[in-house]
Amino acid sequence: MPLLQVEHLTKSFGARRVLRDVTFSLAEGEVVGLVGTNGAGKSTLGDILAGGTAADGGTMTLLDHPYAPLSAHDARHLGVGVVEQLVRIDPGLTVAQAVFRGTAQAGRPQAELRRQAQVLLAEVALEVDPDTLVGELPHFVHGVVEIARVLAEDTRLVVLDEVSAALLPVEVEGLHAVTGRLSRQGRGVLYISHRLPEMLAVVDRVLVLRDGRIALDSPADALDPVRLAAETVGEPVVSPAPRRSPAAPAAPVVAVEAPVVSPAPRPAPAEEVVLEVRNLRVPGAVSGVDLLVRRGEVIGLTGHRGSGVGEIAEALSGELPAITDELLLHGEHRSLGSPDDDGTLRLPAYRPDEDAYGVDPGETIARTLTQERWGALTDLRKEIATLRGVIRTVHQMDVKTLSIRTMFGALSGGDQHKIALARWMATSARDVVVLHEPTRGLDVRARQQVRRMLDDATAQGTSVVVVSVDPDELAECCDRVGIVSDGRVARWIDTDGLSVDALRDRITEATATASAA
Numbered sequence: 222m223p224l225l226q227v228e229h230l231t232k233s234f235g236a237r238r239v240l241r242d243v244t245f246s247l248a249e250g251e252v253v254g255l256v257g258t259n260g261a262g263k264s265t266l267g268d269i270l271a272g273g274t275a276a277d278g279g280t281m282t283l284l285d286h287p288y289a290p291l292s293a294h295d296a297r298h299l300g301v302g303v304v305e306q307l308v309r310i311d312p313g314l315t316v317a318q319a320v321f322r323g324t325a326q327a328g329r330p331q332a333e334l335r336r337q338a339q340v341l342l343a344e345v346a347l348e349v350d351p352d353t354l355v356g357e358l359p360h361f362v363h364g365v366v367e368i369a370r371v372l373a374e375d376t377r378l379v380v381l382d383e384v385s386a387a388l389l390p391v392e393v394e395g396l397h398a399v400t401g402r403l404s405r406q407g408r409g410v411l412y413i414s415h416r417l418p419e420m421l422a423v424v425d426r427v428l429v430l431r432d433g434r435i436a437l438d439s440p441a442d443a444l445d446p447v448r449l450a451a452e453t454v455g456e457p458v459v460s461p462a463p464r465r466s467p468a469a470p471a472a473p474v475v476a477v478e479a480p481v482v483s484p485a486p487r488p489a490p491a492e493e494v495v496l497e498v499r500n501l502r503v504p505g506a507v508s509g510v511d512l513l514v515r516r517g518e519v520i521g522l523t524g525h526r527g528s529g530v531g532e533i534a535e536a537l538s539g540e541l542p543a544i545t546d547e548l549l550l551h552g553e554h555r556s557l558g559s560p561d562d563d564g565t566l567r568l569p570a571y572r573p574d575e576d577a578y579g580v581d582p583g584e585t586i587a588r589t590l591t592q593e594r595w596g597a598l599t600d601l602r603k604e605i606a607t608l609r610g611v612i613r614t615v616h617q618m619d620v621k622t623l624s625i626r627t628m629f630g631a632l633s634g635g636d637q638h639k640i641a642l643a644r645w646m647a648t649s650a651r652d653v654v655v656l657h658e659p660t661r662g663l664d665v666r667a668r669q670q671v672r673r674m675l676d677d678a679t680a681q682g683t684s685v686v687v688v689s690v691d692p693d694e695l696a697e698c699c700d701r702v703g704i705v706s707d708g709r710v711a712r713w714i715d716t717d718g719l720s721v722d723a724l725r726d727r728i729t730e731a732t733a734t735a736s737a738a
C-alpha cells in the first residue's frame with residue numbers, strides 16, 4: 222500500500238492549465254524528487270497536498286484513505302506538512318514557540334514546550350537552545366526549525382519545497398541528513414529542487430513534471446544531472462561552459478531531439494581596472510580585503526556564514542560603512558572612512574529575495590518591465606516598440622504566462638525572479654554591480670538565459686561581483702572566484718581553462734578547507 226497515491230490531478234488558474242493529468246505514488250520511507258521548469262506547477266502540486274489550494278479534479282489517497290484537505294491546518298492534522306523555501310517566522314518567537322506555533326500544543330507553558338522542542342530539534346540535528354529568539358538565528362536555519370515544526374505533528378509526508386535553494390553545500394549535507402532520518406522513520410518525503418546534482422544524491426526516485434503531466438518517473442540511480450536537465454526541459458541541454466574557455470573542449474550534448482550548438486566562448490575581459498579596493502575593513506567582520514575588478518569581468522565571492530562574505534558585499538553596496546586605504550572607482554580615487562568621505566560605497570545590488578524586488582505584486586508583467594504608466598505613452602510607435610520589447614523579454618526568459626497583462630504576483634517564484642532581474646539589469650546595470658545569487662531557484666534553461674544576460678552586460682562594459690552560496694552558479698557565471706574566510710579573501714580561484722565541473726569541485730573544496738582552517 223503506498224503512503225500517497227495521486228491520480229489524474231488537474232488544476233487551472235483561469236485559462237492557464239497548470240496540472241493536466243498528474244498521477245504518481247509515494248511509498249512510506251521513500252524520498253522522491255520532483256523537478257520541472259519554472260512555472261511547471263511544482264509548488265501548485267505542493268500547495269494542493271498542503272491544503273493551501275484545492276485541485277479541480279482527480280483524487281488523492283493517503284494511507285488508503287481519501288485525502289482532500291480543506292486547509293493547511295487540516296492537511297497537517299491528516300499527516301502532511303510542507304516546508305517552503307522562504308520561511309518567514311516571527312523573529313520575536315523563541316525557537317520552542319516557533320516549533321509549536323499553529324499546533325494543538327501552542328498554548329502550553331514555555332517550560333513544557335521547551336522540553337518537547339528539545340526532542341524535535343535533536344531529531345533534525347539542530348543544536349540551538351529552544352529559548353533562543355528566532356530573530357537571532359541565521360535565516361537558512363529557519364527552514365530546519367520549520368521541519369521540526371512539521372514533525373511536531375504526526376506527519377507522514379513531508380514536502381520540502383526548494384528548501385535547499387539558498388543553502389551552502391555543507392548546509393545541504395545537513396538537510397540531507399535530516400531527510401535520511403525522516404525516511405528511516407518511515408515518513409515519505411517529496412523533495413522539490415532545481416539543484417539537480419545535489420537532489421540526485423538524496424532521492425530514491427525522480428518525477429519530472431512537464432506540460433502538466435508526470436513525463437518521467439525514474440529511479441535516481443538511472444539518471445545523471447545532464448540527462449535529468451534535458452528531461453526537465455524536454456529538449457537537448459548543453460552543459461554550461463565556463464566564461465573564459467578558449468581552450469576548453471566542446472561541451473557534451475545530451476540529445477532528446479536534435480543536437481544544439483554550444484555557446485561561443487566569451488572574450489577575456491579588458492585590462493582596464495574599474496574597481497580597485499585596498500585593505501577594505503568592516504570593524505569586527507572584515508579586514509585587509511583587496512579587490513580588483515576589470516571592465517567586463519565577473520568576479521565571484523563565496524564563504525561560510527560568519528566568514529565575512531556577507532559583510533564585504535554589504536560594504537560594497539553601502540549597507541555597511543567601511544574603511545579602505547585606497548579606492549578607485551569610475552577612474553576616481555577615494556578613501557573610505559577618511560574625514561572627507563562618508564564611508565560608503567554604493568554599488569547597485571540585486572538580491573533574489575521575494576520581498577525585496579521592489580516590484581508591486583499587483584502590477585502587470587508589462588508595466589513591471591517598462592516601469593512606464595500607459596497614459597504616459599502618447600506615441601503609438603513608441604508604445605508598440607515598448608510592448609515588443611516586453612514580449613521579447615518574456616519569450617527570451619521563457620516566462621510561463623498567457624499574457625503580458627498577468628499580474629507579477631501570480632507568476633511562479635522562479636518566473637518572478639527572472640522578470641525582476643531583467644528589469645533590474647535594464648535599469649541598474651552600469652559600471653560595477655553586485656548580484657546576489659542571480660540564478661537561485663531557476664531551472665536549467667533560465668540559468669543559461671541569466672548567464673547570457675550577464676555575458677551581454679559584460680560585453681557592453683559592465684563589471685559584476687556575484688555573491689553566492691552555490692558553487693555551480695559561481696562556476697557557470699564567474700571569471701574568478703574569491704573564497705572568503707575569517708574576514709579576508711583567503712584564496713582566488715581563476716576559472717580560466719577549467720571545466721564547470723572541475724571548477725565547482727574546486728570551489729566546494731576550497732570553501733570547506735577555508736572554513737576548517
Ligand SMILES: Nc1ncnc2c1ncn2[C@@H]1O[C@H](COP(=O)(O)OP(=O)(O)OP(=O)(O)O)[C@@H](O)[C@H]1O
Binds near residue numbers: 260261264621635662
Ligand atoms: N494564485 C495563482 N493565481 C494565478 N496563477 C497562479 C497562481 N498560483 C500559481 N499560478 C500559476 O501556476 C503556474 C505554476 O506555478 P508554480 O508556482 O506551481 O510553479 P513552479 O513549478 O513551482 O515554479 P518555480 O520553479 O518557479 O517555483 C505558474 O504559471 C503560475 O503563474
